[in-house]
């Protein structure tokens with residue numbers, strides 16, 4: 001049965017980048033994977049630290065989407081790998097949610113976002129679902145590691 005997630009407080013909400021599962025990555029602590037993802041848009045500038053330190057993932061997302069900030073030129077080329085790195089680190093760090101991810105077996109995972117047609121499936125289900133795809137990739141990686 002396909003697994004849908006979106007809101008943090010609902011079932012499988014820990015799959016959302018907004019879930020409060022912090023981790024260390026690139027030598028720094030990140031409150032959520034959303035903080036890490038949004039900050040990487042501005043690598044090499046003070047905006048990284050400004051975004052890293054805000055309290056909520058919602059605020060980090062808002063700041064990351066402000067086009068008054070200097071978006072790195074290669075963002076479209078690197079954004080999927082940035083997301084892969086953040087999601088893998090999140091689920092490697094936290095045993096409880098790693099178990100939840102592994103418990104989904106081979107089921108399809110879909111970010112049921114009504115507004116996001118890239119990371120989610122969008123309002124009509126035609127979206128790319130890149131976050132769901134990355135979660136399934138990470139699940140496969142973790143499965144290999146835990147069975148060795």
Ligand SMILES: Nc1nc(O)c(N)c(N[C@@H]2O[C@H](COP(=O)(O)O)[C@@H](O)[C@H]2O)n1
Nearest residue numbers: 017034064065111113115116119120131
């Ligand atoms: N809660 C929420 N609101 C939105 O408006 C969204 N687009 C999403 N999707 C998440 O947004 C992150 C990436 O956003 P941008 O590429 O910066 O637009 C990513 O975490 C998606 O899962 N969620």
